Amino acid sequence: MTDRLTIATWNINSVRLRLPIVEKFILEQAPDVLCLQETKCPDANFPEAAFRKLGYPHIAINGQKGYHGVATISRRPLANIEKRGFCDKGDARHIAVDVAFSDSPLRVHNFYVPAGGDEPDAAINPKFGHKLDFMAEMKAWLNGAETERPAVLVGDLNVAPYEHDVWSHKALLKIVSHTPVETELLEAIRSHGGWIDAMRRFVPMEEKLYTWWSYRARDWAAADKGRRLDHVWVSPPLADRLKAMRVLRAARGWDKPSDHAPVIAVFEE
DNA sequence: ATGGTCGCGTGGCGA
Numbered sequence: 266m267t268d269r270l271t272i273a274t275w276n277i278n279s280v281r282l283r284l285p286i287v288e289k290f291i292l293e294q295a296p297d298v299l300c301l302q303e304t305k306c307p308d309a310n311f312p313e314a315a316f317r318k319l320g321y322p323h324i325a326i327n328g329q330k331g332y333h334g335v336a337t338i339s340r341r342p343l344a345n346i347e348k349r350g351f352c353d354k355g356d357a358r359h360i361a362v363d364v365a366f367s368d369s370p371l372r373v374h375n376f377y378v379p380a381g382g383d384e385p386d387a388a389i390n391p392k393f394g395h396k397l398d399f400m401a402e403m404k405a406w407l408n409g410a411e412t413e414r415p416a417v418l419v420g421d422l423n424v425a426p427y428e429h430d431v432w433s434h435k436a437l438l439k440i441v442s443h444t445p446v447e448t449e450l451l452e453a454i455r456s457h458g459g460w461i462d463a464m465r466r467f468v469p470m471e472e473k474l475y476t477w478w479s480y481r482a483r484d485w486a487a488a489d490k491g492r493r494l495d496h497v498w499v500s501p502p503l504a505d506r507l508k509a510m511r512v513l514r515a516a517r518g519w520d521k522p523s524d525h526a527p528v529i530a531v532f533e534e
Numbered sequence: 535a536t537g538g539t540c541g542c543g544t545g546g547c548g549a
Contacts, residue, residue, distance in 0.1 A: 278540075278541065278549085279540095279541055279542075282541070282542095303541090303549085305541065305542065330542085331541085331542050331543075331547090331548090332541095332542080332547090332548070332549095333548095380548075380549050381549095382548085382549090383549095392548085423549095479538085479539080479540095479549095480538085480539040480540050480549090481537080481538040481539050481540085482538080482539090483538080524539090524540075524549085
């Protein structure tokens with residue numbers, strides 16, 4: 266008996282404003298699980314009915330007013346919902362669930378890592394310090410038991426780790442999201458847990474790969490000054506089940522777009 | 535060219 270599961274991750278920058286294109290994405294791609302970031306929506310105002318109508322009755326949300334917020338919506342039942350706080354802040358930046366896949370539960374972590382502000386110096390920019398502290402807590406937690414079982418870690422990690430995850434490695438070395446302290450720390454989280462970078466398993470390291478294009482560009486597609494800020498990681502026990510990955514770049518050009526494109530991963534047992 | 539554009543929610547913050 267084979268099972269097939271698709272998981273999508275998308276920073277949608279307001280779930281309420283973006284509802285029309287989230288619906289378009291669901292109708293086109295029909296992922297089994299959709300992990301959203303930057304929902305910018307208190308839990309009481311989350312548009313659950315719209316997702317139920319589209320065939321996603323299982324909804325786990327961790328939202329707050331105005332900022333941040335993550336949600337995992339699913340066609341399959343969700344269990345063991347966990348919302349972890351980081352850095353002793355009230356920020357809504359993580360939610361984890363179990364989803365049935367083949368004969369065992371699959372842990373799905375959905376993350377929205379702090380962006381870190383503009384100045385890449387923790388001494389003068391507390392937001393950058395918060396980002397590094399947040400990532401240090403991720404490193405301490407996301408290994409051992411968390412990666413010895415089938416697990417996926419997705420979301421907007423706000424770091425483009427490799428040379429060809431940005432349009433110009435040289436131009437961005439001092440730009441938050443691609444500084445050595447961030448890229449080395451993200452790599453440390455990943456390797457410490459044994460996580461596998463699912464996107465780079467399908468795209469060679471020498472090939473450009475982006476998931477985000479700034480709103481500020483006059484013509485984002487022509488300039489194509491992107492960064493790979495969104496990620497899909499899989500734990501070693503799940504590695505052999507990873508079958509495909511796709512960045513839906515077209516969604517960046519839809520009506521009233523998010524500045525992030527969705528990433529879809531396919532698993533087969 | 536150190537600008538530029540978004541979303542939240544109504545003045546400025548965060549991205």
